Amino acid sequence: MLELKGIDKVYRSRGKEPVQAVRALDMVVERGEIVALLGSSGCGKTSTLRMIAGFEDVSAGSIALRGRPIHELPPARRKVAMAFEGYSLYPPLTVRENIAFALKSAQLSRAEVDRRVNEIARLIEIDDILDRYPRAISGGQQQRVSLARALVRDADLYLLDEPMGQLEPQLRAVLRGRIKSLLAERGMTAIFVTHDQTEASALADRIAVMEGGVLQQFASEKELKSRPANLFVASFIGEPPMNLLDADVSRSDGGLRLSAGSGMSFDIADNGLEAALDKARQVRIGIRPQKIAVGTGTVRVKVVSNQWLGDQSHVAGDCDGRMLIAVTQGRVAARPGDIVPFALEPRHFHIFATDGSCIRHAEAS
Ligand SMILES: Nc1ncnc2c1ncn2[C@@H]1O[C@H](COP(=O)(O)OP(=O)(O)OP(=O)(O)O)[C@@H](O)[C@H]1O
Numbered sequence: 001m002l003e004l005k006g007i008d009k010v011y012r013s014r015g016k017e018p019v020q021a022v023r024a025l026d027m028v029v030e031r032g033e034i035v036a037l038l039g040s041s042g043c044g045k046t047s048t049l050r051m052i053a054g055f056e057d058v059s060a061g062s063i064a065l066r067g068r069p070i071h072e073l074p075p076a077r078r079k080v081a082m083a084f085e086g087y088s089l090y091p092p093l094t095v096r097e098n099i100a101f102a103l104k105s106a107q108l109s110r111a112e113v114d115r116r117v118n119e120i121a122r123l124i125e126i127d128d129i130l131d132r133y134p135r136a137i138s139g140g141q142q143q144r145v146s147l148a149r150a151l152v153r154d155a156d157l158y159l160l161d162e163p164m165g166q167l168e169p170q171l172r173a174v175l176r177g178r179i180k181s182l183l184a185e186r187g188m189t190a191i192f193v194t195h196d197q198t199e200a201s202a203l204a205d206r207i208a209v210m211e212g213g214v215l216q217q218f219a220s221e222k223e224l225k226s227r228p229a230n231l232f233v234a235s236f237i238g239e240p241p242m243n244l245l246d247a248d249v250s251r252s253d254g255g256l257r258l259s260a261g262s263g264m265s266f267d268i269a270d271n272g273l274e275a276a277l278d279k280a281r282q283v284r285i286g287i288r289p290q291k292i293a294v295g296t297g298t299v300r301v302k303v304v305s306n307q308w309l310g311d312q313s314h315v316a317g318d319c320d321g322r323m324l325i326a327v328t329q330g331r332v333a334a335r336p337g338d339i340v341p342f343a344l345e346p347r348h349f350h351i352f353a354t355d356g357s358c359i360r361h362a363e364a365s
Helices: 045-053 095-101 109-121 141-150 169-185 196-203 223-225 233-237
Strands: 001-013 021-031 032-036 060-065 082-085 159-161 190-194 206-211 214-219 244-252 256-257 267-268 282-287 295-308 313-319 322-326 339-343 350-352 357-360
Touching: 001 045, 021 190, 021 223, 032 045, 032 169, 032 196, 032 244, 045 082, 045 159, 045 190, 082 141, 095 109, 095 141, 109 141, 141 169, 169 196, 169 357, 206 223, 214 223, 214 233, 214 339, 233 282, 233 313, 244 313, 244 322, 295 322, 313 339
Parallel strands: 032 190, 032 206, 082 159, 159 190
Antiparallel strands: 001 021, 001 060, 206 214, 244 256, 244 282, 256 267, 282 350, 295 313, 295 339, 313 322, 350 357
């Protein structure tokens, strides 16, 4: 449906070093799919969206939509609707006229335009401000008008840049549900940009994780969590972040031993791991806080903090200078300074090579 191939974006301005915002991006989005571009500030999300919409040229590569190469077409001929982060509403037009303007070229009857504008305005809860001008509404309302103006159109692809960034959490959650239903009901294909993992998980079928202009992994939330491609994705996705321990690898009794310092040695089966090691024979072990059991096991930690969050405990413990965080469903009766055992089971380990690539995933559970 949408195919990005070998996309680079380099910004060049006179007297300044060029900035490579996007590097060798390959991505295929299926018809009817909702995709989130997720990553920290400056990782190249907006540049990617703007190149698909046609507001930025690609520096290299090609973009095809429904089999049509579009990267050289002007924005208006791409059949792509975009809601901008900066809203870009027309100040002399009312909210209603701003939304209807997007339908102008579609040659619809007046009644049909009214019907569509009213429908989307109700869905996004701006039906009470339709006759106001952009300067007389709040930033959050302007953002919703921009969203309505994109979603009201007939397009092959919808691009939404931080579509709900300005809204308060409650409204955000409600609109998220409604927008997801609208997109799914109509089989609309959409890509949205967000910093927010919860938003990405709630709205998207698949999440493209970007860092430093490079696509790190493009997969469902479940897969990003259970089979992270590299250390970046492993530590970026999941809350609290994955625990990481540096370990030396040695042979032991037909298998391998991972030594992460005093009190932390783990015997594991080789199963091809040794062959993936570099000369230094060092790895980084990753284990999710939810996979560490508290009160059993061989790793003794000194409790640093223990917080009950109403439905789970977060226990942070120090083991000889290395901090581990465990999340348990029940309350844990430990106080700071107490020594408690943590159980770290090798089957829950993700193992990363020194270059950050994942060389073994945790077993599915
Ligand atoms: N017009 C421009 N000229 C020069 N550099 C730019 C331009 N636009 C973006 N950049 C740079 O390109 C990189 C990627 O920017 P981009 O806006 O795509 O990131 P982003 O992930 O969307 O960030 P944010 O979440 O903060 O919006 C950044 O280093 C940014 O400073």
